Amino acid sequence: MSGFSGCPGSRTIEFNNVDAPDGSTTAKVPSQLRQWPIQLHLVSPEAPYFKGADVLLAADCVPFAMGNFHGDFLKGKSLAIACPKLDGGQDAYVEKIRALCDEAQINTLTVVIMQVPCCRGLLSLAVQASQKSQRKVPIRYVVVGLQGDVLQDGWVE
């Protein structure tokens, strides 16, 4: 384990390089993805798969950190992904999430982010959008550790 002591989001860390024990060698894990595209700039709030849906807004890194992202979070939900640190045009993100609440009339919004501080920005975007929307939607947030464990799981008040 080495690196520099600056931004925790960019710090170099090497995890235990032994393969994690699982049963993935014997069974193919089916994808739970129900739509395309998935990047937040590319999705349209008018897409039929968002109408009344439970929407998952995941930070780009989350599916790589979580071994069972499809089963635990994606299943049954419509998806948008974004990176609050590197993506440009984030005002458009706020407007798009607002449109999901007001126009697509989504049922819930689950925001899954990494534990690194910069990832909190994605949750802030969702909260800002919710404040701008006429229609209120429950927002759930999940914070995922660097090795895929769920550190926090709650509802925005």
Place this chain on the structure above:
Amino acid sequence: MEQFLRTPIKELIERFPDVGRILDAYGIGCVPCSVGTCLLADIVEIHNLSEEEERKLLGRIAAVLFPGQDVPLPVTKRSRPAGPRKISYSPPVKRLVEEHKVIMRFVALIPLIARAFDPDSEEHRRLIIEGVDFIRSYADRFHHAKEEDILFGYFDPNLDILKVMHEDHRKGREHVKSLVDAMDRRDREGVAANLSGYAAVLTEHIKKEDEILYPWMDRNLSTRQVGEMFAKFQEVDRKFEEASRKYEEFVDDIESKFNTVAEVTR
């Protein structure tokens, strides 16, 4: 041990009073419950102790049930891992907890209302009538329209814990009916007794819901169900918007009248 896990808690505590004391030490207040039909296994699950605490609790209970014997401890169901003890509600359930605070502000005034009540005073009699209207309209119709008709609807109606909650609601309504009868007879003691009875039932009932039942329900509701419930609650809120504001103002007014503000900050 398995047979005791399937035993109603009241029966178990009657046979082994130390079990009640042990539960009490873990913040599980089954001893004063007048219904007591919940099974020990369900109680342990619903309270969502950490795995370590749960093993210790079951170990202490086993030592009471089987003194001097080494009994293997059962593994109970866990819907989700025990989280931090601070309770975090989903938005619709949080709304119910906020309504409980309004109800508890009224309940906190009941001893003052009961003490001051003069059956020959038109003003006092009007206050009781308004209080009964608050209970029947805000607590029973508005709040329970969401709690009983929507939230409880997501769970098996045969669950013992729900039977206990319905029984508490029934007892509360019975006290209100007796309260109205006592006031019609101008029976001061009857009014005071039923006001106090209602306050006691509601205080214990709301504590059980806020601290045990609602967190357990939240752990067992899917995200989809939370969203649906949120939308249904908003419909009820819109329908009762004016009425709920009126009753919240009623509580503000009587707090001013008695010059007190209840400390309901849970």
